[in-house]
Amino acid sequence: MRVSDEDRERTAQQLQLAFTEGRLTHLELEDRLEIALTAKTYGDLLGLITDLPVEQPVDDVVTLExxxxxxxxxxxxxxxxxxxxxxxxxxxxxxLSEAVITHPVVDIELDLTYGSAKIVLPEGxxxxxxxxxxxxxxxxxSDVPSRQRPGAVYVVVSGRAKYGGLSVRYPRKRWFTH
Known part of the structure; x- marks a missing residue:
């Protein structure tokens, strides 16, 4: 999925913060900033920050009930x-197959009593x-791998289902005929 100028700027800010914290050298910062400011896809940006700690803003928690x-x-x-x-x-x-995911890691906490959950991930x-x-x-x-991979969305699911279950898969293939 293609990135916006705002996405590039946010990644550049993360890189600059990592530099000020001593996590990147000056040369690493310059190299990564050059890539960040010319990135075209989320995969390009995620590869620049996957080895850096992820800050967890308090306002980036959404609850669905x-x-x-x-x-x-x-x-x-x-x-x-x-x-x-x-x-x-x-x-x-x-x-999540067509969703906008700007984080390398997504935490999903489920609390299910009498129902099940299905999570569909983007390919990869x-x-x-x-x-x-x-x-x-x-x-x-789960029909998807569980080990974190560079550049791939990594979803961590926690919580419980009392009388239900959970399935995780990729989107179903659609066959088109002419």
């Missing part, structure tokens, strides 16, 4: 750095489900 309905996010939506999802009697579907994304537990019902299943 439902007592009786189906929670769904799909299409072109902005994925926060941290997402808390609570559903008592409904299912949860988070489709990875998900760690080690901190998610199910009490009764289905287990947590």
């Amino acid at each position: 439902s007592k009786n309905g189906h929670l769904k996010r799909s299409g072109d939506w902005a994925v926060p750095r941290r997402l808390r999802v609570s559903s008592k009697y409904g299912s949860v579907e988070l489709d 994304g990875v998900a760690n489900l080690d901190a998610f537990q199910t009490d009764w019902g289905n287990t947590a299943t």
Whole structure:
């Protein structure tokens, strides 16, 4: 996905902060800034900052709650750095395949009572489900790798499902005929 001038500037600020903290040398800063200011995709930008600590702004936590309905996010939506999802009697579907993800790591905390969750990652994304537990019902299943990779979106899922489960996968392939 292509980046905006604001995305390039935000990455440049992260690099400059890392330099002032002593995490980058002057030469590393210059090299990375040159790439950041000419980057075309999020992959180009993420590769510049994956070895740096990620700051976690307090205002970048989004909470989604439902007592009786189906929670769904799909299409072109902005994925926060941290997402808390609570559903008592409904299912949860988070489709990140077409979403705007500006963070190298996305934390998703699930609190499900009588429902299940499905998370669809963009192609190449990875998900760690080690901190998610199910009490009764289905287990947590994943069709995607779990080990963090440079330049790939890394989703860390935590929380629990009391009477449900969790599945993580890539988008289904669409076959077009003429």
